[in-house]
Amino acid sequence: MKKKNILEAIREQLLIFDGAMGTELYQRHVFTNRSYDELCLSDPELVIEVHQDYLRAGADVLTSNSYGANRSVLQKFGLADQVAAINHKAVELMRLSLERLAPQRQVYLAGSIGPLEPGLRQKMPRQEAVQAFVEQAEALSEAGVDFIIFETMPDREAALQASLAMSSLENPPPFVLSHAIPDGEDLAEILAHRLQPLQAGLPAPFALGLNCGLGPARMLEALTAARTLTELPIIVQPNAGTPHKVENRQLYLCSPEYLSTYAQRYVNLGARGVGGCCGTNPEHIAELARSLKRLSQSYSSISVSEAQKPKAAAAQETALAEKSRLGQKLARGEWIKSVEITPPRGWDTAQIISKARLCQQQGVDAINVPDGPRAAPRLSALITALKIEQEAGIEAVLHVCSRDRNYLALQADLLGSAAVGLRNFLFITGDPPKLGGYGYASGVFDTDSIGLVSLQKHLNQGIDLGGQQIQPPSAAVIGVGADPNAIDFNREITRLQAKIEAGAEFIITQPVFDVEALHKFMRVIAEWKIPVIAGIWPLASLRNALFMKNEVPGVLVPDSIVRRIEKAQTREEQLACGIQIAREALAELRGMVAGVQVSAPLGNVNAALEVLA
The missing domain is CATH 3.20.20.330 (Homocysteine-binding-like domain)
Structure with missing residues (x-):
């Protein structure tokens, strides 16, 4: 060659x-x-x-x-x-x-x-x-x-x-x-x-x-x-x-x-x-x-290749409002409240089910379930989401990343999710394995978040990875991530546009601490008219604030917020300060977004619910 x-x-x-x-x-x-x-x-x-x-x-x-x-x-x-x-x-x-x-x-x-x-x-x-x-x-x-x-x-x-x-x-x-x-x-x-x-x-x-x-x-x-x-x-x-x-x-x-x-x-x-x-x-x-x-593959716009282009005719997609309760609220423009809870490291789901049930009782619309965040091995996000929906009576938003599975396994999981009734997804590329403590694990990255959206879009039209017809089509709500604080902002917007063109129906942002950055982001994407759910992270402590500031890509914690938390003397006071900062951010951005996703810091779902109260 x-x-x-x-x-x-x-x-x-x-x-x-x-x-x-x-x-x-x-x-x-x-x-x-x-x-x-x-x-x-x-x-x-x-x-x-x-x-x-x-x-x-x-x-x-x-x-x-x-x-x-x-x-x-x-x-x-x-x-x-x-x-x-x-x-x-x-x-x-x-x-x-x-x-x-x-x-x-x-x-x-x-x-x-x-x-x-x-x-x-x-x-x-x-x-x-x-x-x-x-x-x-x-x-x-x-x-x-x-x-x-x-x-x-x-x-x-x-x-x-x-x-x-x-x-x-x-x-x-x-x-x-x-x-x-x-x-x-x-x-x-x-x-x-x-x-x-x-x-x-x-x-x-x-x-x-x-x-x-x-x-x-x-x-x-x-x-x-x-x-x-x-x-x-x-x-x-x-x-x-x-x-x-x-x-x-x-x-x-x-x-x-x-x-x-x-x-x-x-x-x-x-x-x-x-x-x-x-x-x-x-x-x-x-x-x-x-x-x-493998990570470098994310630079190309990965979608259905020539060999995979549809051979079957696309079926009529299910309307967004008919896909799920979350889809209905997105379609109607109603305010959305979601809480992100990370799956456990072991297999016991009792605690996460209890936390999800508490959220359901407090009027939360959905539980976001991350897929191996920061490349840390945890209970299957798919199983966690399924257990939450079955036992807590609240919809889940299942995160799906391309890091751990090849195209065949990804399609199998998406079809499996449709079979058990999981309808809401957030598609992300995923953190490389080296960010976690299991450096010998290999990243697969057959595709990236753009390719994942394209794959799910085709499944929603009754077409599989190889262009073959499937019946019935899936009816997934397609979400994607975005980073309003991206240093290479133009690249972030270009990739976001590609996600939307591939079929994205809503956006969840990285945690927002600088509301002005979100203002800028919303102005730039206004013409695309896609619902945006803002990420909110109530900082649990000064140590948590410094970790988010220095170690988490895509998260910008202003020095003013760090100084504010530094003034709190005890860990409890620092958490209370973090919750108050998150409540202030939520109040400021409420008029510009479709809803919020509040993370449960270190598994503390009560802190997330205080922000939403």
């Missing part, structure tokens, strides 16, 4: 980049008093060994061992006349690694160019610096790289010199400018300065990178700022945390699982390439590949 060019690939798929070369060479007892780049000539099999370890890990992009193979760095080792030879060999070794181990894989070869020698760079005239970059870029281009990546650019001037160098090449390959951002409190200000247009008439990079300088957590902050400053695809390659000195070695103690957890957030913010920088190794990259590649 013909390999896509890198410009197409980075926009159509998530690319897993390799990790640190220097770290791996150091681990193989090559010390820092020699040129790592020269190893391409003197010990090529060692370099090939590192490349192949990254290939085995699942890397889609190999980066050449040429980071310091420019004249200003090589002259320290008496190798200034070897620039062309080292760079040519570096590319050859990547190609040999691929040919020996995985000749059929679509892997991209990136030519690495690092910054000039720090001691000379500040004194070097611009033209001399540009020429040093030109010499290396020409050699990498001649050797046949798919693209050049200028790594760890230390400032705006270095990025300008790199761009000027690319403008001097006759047939320049695509290139990336990857910035090293120093750790400090003014990340957004630094990025705003770095990412300003460099100079009119210069060739533009096809992507921007963030690498080195920052560990996974701080890199998330940098990406959050960078995403608002450029429309270019962004490649994220954090360090493995902060180095620790252990027996005269600088070691990075960030686990692959820790990096992977943050990498999932990078992807949720729109990163198109993810890899590692200093301290990362093939184990980190293997974990990224395992946890991210």
Whole structure:
């Protein structure tokens, strides 16, 4: 199969980049008093060994061992006349690694160019610096790289010199400018300065990178700022945390699982390439590949494919008001009150049935039943929902996520739900397995929330996954999630529109603490005229507030709310404050939404009912 060019690939798929070369060479007892780049000539099999370890890990992009193979760095080792030879060999070794181990894989070869020698760079005239970059870029281009990546650019001037160098090449390959951002409190200000247009008439990079300088957590902050400053695809390659000195070695103690957890957030913010920088190794990259590649499918609008397009004629769908009591209230525009209660970790349903029965007695319309929230294993959401409807006398809204089941199992569960009378659904993509404590579990992600909506819509029309007719059609009420606080707000709205076009009939939002964000969201989607149920979370304590603020993607807890809860002295006072904040939010948003979903914090259904009282 013909390999896509890198410009197409980075926009159509998530690319897993390799990790640190220097770290791996150091681990193989090559010390820092020699040129790592020269190893391409003197010990090529060692370099090939590192490349192949990254290939085995699942890397889609190999980066050449040429980071310091420019004249200003090589002259320290008496190798200034070897620039062309080292760079040519570096590319050859990547190609040999691929040919020996995985000749059929679509892997991209990136030519690495690092910054000039720090001691000379500040004194070097611009033209001399540009020429040093030109010499290396020409050699990498001649050797046949798919693209050049200028790594760890230390400032705006270095990025300008790199761009000027690319403008001097006759047939320049695509290139990336990857910035090293120093750790400090003014990340957004630094990025705003770095990412300003460099100079009119210069060739533009096809992507921007963030690498080195920052560990996974701080890199998330940098990406959050960078995403608002450029429309270019962004490649994220954090360090493995902060180095620790252990027996005269600088070691990075960030686990692959820790990096992977943050990498999932990078992807949720729109990163198109993810890899590692200093301290990362093939184990980190293997974990990224395992946890991210299926997740990346959510970038495509997954619906019924060509092979699955309906062969049977669509049946008339059941009207929304006739599908369920919830559907009737949605159709009539009546105020909806629902409470979210998480299924138990064990199999005993007595407590959750008791809580649902209490909600029914207090006039709640429905119980929302999450499907393995935060990738934590719990009692089957489907069984929980069924037991609630049968024993508590209140409708359930069954959450269905695509993380754990393939298309066949998903259809089977949706048909099974129809058979036992479950009618209300909220379709979500689901948290990746690494967010939970069961990291060895695999995410399936045959589809995403858009594809799930499309699947249920077709079942409602009497058409199954393969385009075959089913009788009778299902009559499900189709709900979807939305995040009014999304950092990449345009992407969130685009995906929401795709969900609505696929067949969504109502929306439930992430918990709303900033009502103004919901106002903005409602204004943007007003033309679609779809009922919105606002998520409300009564904060149970200061610790709960900090957890929601720092650890739950899609939830924005303003500092003003945290400070307000901090003033409460006891846990009981903090809960009372959290309930009051939730009641105030509900009162403020009541005129703009169709209803509310109040979460029972830590299973405390009485707190949710106090909010609704």
